[in-house]
Amino acid sequence: MDYKNLKPFPEGFLWGASSSAYQCEGAYLEEGRTLSVSDTAPVPEGTTNFNDGVDHYHRFKEDIALMAEMGFKEFRFSIAWPRIIPQGAGEVNEVAVKHYHDVIDECLKYGIEPVVTLYHFDLPQVLQDKYGGWASRQCIDDFVEYCRVCYKEYGSKVKYFLTINEQNMMALFQGAQYGSEKNQWQANHHMLVAQAKAMILCHEMAPNAKVGPAPNITAIYPASSSPEDNLAAMDWDQLRNRLFLDTAVFGTYPEALLNWWTDKGIAPDITEQDLEDLKNGNPDFIAFNYYGAGTVKYINEEDGKKIKSDTANFMGGLMTYPGMSSAVSNPLQEKTSYGMGIDPIGLRVTLRQLWERYHLPLIITENGCGVPDKLEEDGTIHDDYRIDYLRRHIKACQEAITDGVQLFGYSPWSAFDLISTHQGITKRYGFIYVNRDEFDLKDMKRIRKDSFFWYKKVCESNGADLD
Numbered sequence: 001m002d003y004k005n006l007k008p009f010p011e012g013f014l015w016g017a018s019s020s021a022y023q024c025e026g027a028y029l030e031e032g033r034t035l036s037v038s039d040t041a042p043v044p045e046g047t048t049n050f051n052d053g054v055d056h057y058h059r060f061k062e063d064i065a066l067m068a069e070m071g072f073k074e075f076r077f078s079i080a081w082p083r084i085i086p087q088g089a090g091e092v093n094e095v096a097v098k099h100y101h102d103v104i105d106e107c108l109k110y111g112i113e114p115v116v117t118l119y120h121f122d123l124p125q126v127l128q129d130k131y132g133g134w135a136s137r138q139c140i141d142d143f144v145e146y147c148r149v150c151y152k153e154y155g156s157k158v159k160y161f162l163t164i165n166e167q168n169m170m171a172l173f174q175g176a177q178y179g180s181e182k183n184q185w186q187a188n189h190h191m192l193v194a195q196a197k198a199m200i201l202c203h204e205m206a207p208n209a210k211v212g213p214a215p216n217i218t219a220i221y222p223a224s225s226s227p228e229d230n231l232a233a234m235d236w237d238q239l240r241n242r243l244f245l246d247t248a249v250f251g252t253y254p255e256a257l258l259n260w261w262t263d264k265g266i267a268p269d270i271t272e273q274d275l276e277d278l279k280n281g282n283p284d285f286i287a288f289n290y291y292g293a294g295t296v297k298y299i300n301e302e303d304g305k306k307i308k309s310d311t312a313n314f315m316g317g318l319m320t321y322p323g324m325s326s327a328v329s330n331p332l333q334e335k336t337s338y339g340m341g342i343d344p345i346g347l348r349v350t351l352r353q354l355w356e357r358y359h360l361p362l363i364i365t366e367n368g369c370g371v372p373d374k375l376e377e378d379g380t381i382h383d384d385y386r387i388d389y390l391r392r393h394i395k396a397c398q399e400a401i402t403d404g405v406q407l408f409g410y411s412p413w414s415a416f417d418l419i420s421t422h423q424g425i426t427k428r429y430g431f432i433y434v435n436r437d438e439f440d441l442k443d444m445k446r447i448r449k450d451s452f453f454w455y456k457k458v459c460e461s462n463g464a465d466l467d
Contacts, residue, residue: 014409016074026053036122047424068110071459078120088124155206189268196281210284251279289366292341
């Protein structure tokens with residue numbers, strides 16, 4: 001639908017940007033923090049690890065002041081579980097507790113709403129070693145107790161808590177660590193139950209706060225007009241998206257997916273108490289990350305297994321589910337230099353689908369253009385490509401709002417450059433350039449990119465000035 005006039009962004013719309021602790025903080029073994037599973041995971045050859053990050057742990061005041069200069073209304077960041085409770089369970093690290101109080105207070109000083117992610121890929125390694133992490137039901141209790149500390153300390157200051165960042169990406173692309181599909185979906189089930197219990201606890205302990213899930217969600221296109229591909233798109237949507245939001249919002253698994261898993265003998269073991277907890281989770285909103293819509297075709301069991309076993313086709317194997325679907329490249333979708341999709345219309349589609357299915361307020365907590373940036377000799381960074389990317393996606397947000405979607409915030413990835421999960425510091429997303437390379441920390445000076453000044457206009461005009 002084309003409109004003659006678009007509705008303005010609502011008053012009080014939360015313009016800001018995002019980060020995560022393990023990718024930006026550094027100080028990875030300072031002041032009591034222990035290792036997380038992200039610290040110990042292998043990184044691609046030629047890229048840095050997360051140890052030093054961009055030193056946000058020590059420079060958060062400088063970084064937040066720059067966000068305030070841009071006119072941020074919110075800052076989405078994560079609290080590090082292995083910093084708050086170094087052994088994963090038990091004794092609380094009061095130094096870390098104070099640190100995050102300081103970060104939150106610094107945000108509030110500038111009128112910036114802290115949007116706090118409780119879990120962003122950083123399970124304490126000690127719990128992985130002790131009982132296999134999310135493979136064990138014990139992880140549910142330990143996560144809930146960690147959340148209890150966060151709600152007790154920060155629940156009176158923080159209005160928005162996010163439970164688990166991109167659980168679907170962890171379940172789909174890191175599932176092999178559990179040894180079997182049955183174990184993969186059992187570990188995922190433990191995370192779903194832990195999330196539900198964390199939401200229940202938030203409503204009990206911090207009644208003035210709101211809480212919601214934060215998966216990576218995207219519209220799914222069929223590769224062709226064939227009935228098989230259309231059914232494959234429906235099925236992949238259940239596995240990639242609805243598995244994580246139907247359970248969070250409705251408290252139930254997508255029916256066809258659960259029946260299929262049961263037929264294959266890989267359905268998770270679900271107790272009556274689990275079902276009760278899932279039913280009582282009741283999120284207040286949905287946060288989601290978006291980087292371009294997906295496209296799939298149908299693939300049968302035999303051909304799917306061949307792709308999964310082809311070590312030369314690593315990404316194809318990750319994106320294939322035998323007997324259901326396989327991801328394909330969409331020739332009609334633009335891509336960044338790293339092959340990530342550029343699909344603002346897909347964002348409008350995704351927003352529409354989420355609103356019309358769940359009717360909960362929405363906030364976009366990641367959306368960004370990750371590419372190498374060049375620091376010019378005069379100290380400038382000209383990132384017109386990032387401005388163009390964000391402008392088009394913000395316009396799609398406004399179109400979705402005009403469609404009737406209740407969107408209350410836009411928090412792209414990322415506020416400042418940080419360590420990308422697969423491409424290190426070379427793949428930059430931030431409005432603020434951090435002067436370091438993969439293995440040379442340099443001075444980590446903060447430098448405003450062209451997009452910094454453009455986004456400042458966006459924030460100050462409440463999305464009216466996108467030029």
